[in-house]
Amino acid sequence: DSFTGDKLLLVCLEDRVFLSDNLFGLVALGFLAFFDSGFVWDEGQSMDLSDLQYDVGAGLRIALPAVAGASVLQFTWGLPLGSDEDPLGDSVFTVSTSTGF
Numbered sequence: 001d002s003f004t005g006d007k008l009l010l011v012c013l014e015d016r017v018f019l020s021d022n023l024f025g026l027v028a029l030g031f032l033a034f035f036d037s038g039f040v041w042d043e044g045q046s047m048d049l050s051d052l053q054y055d056v057g058a059g060l061r062i063a064l065p066a067v068a069g070a071s072v073l074q075f076t077w078g079l080p081l082g083s084d085e086d087p088l089g090d091s092v093f094t095v096s097t098s099t100g101f
Helices: none
Strands: 007-023 027-041 053-063 072-081 092-098
Touching: none
Parallel strands: none
Antiparallel strands: 007 027, 027 053, 053 072, 072 092
8 A cells, every 4th residue: 555644654674594605606595584664644643653554574585696797586575464454465576686685
């Protein structure tokens, strides 16, 4: 969902584990787990901690260190918490690239 407002509170916790720096001389693998929480509100509106939104997730990172300038392939899955809806139905899976772990 989309949030709009003038003020933002955001807390992000992430732990990354490198599974292999150079598996078979070809690939580096990493895993991460994260927890995010936040809320957006307008100027003059009071913020109530019960309005905070939460999600958790995990990801896999794959890099080719032997290839100069190679990107990191990122697979990330996020799951909202505290929703009355089906959280698995609201989960998000993304595939993207970046220049580093």
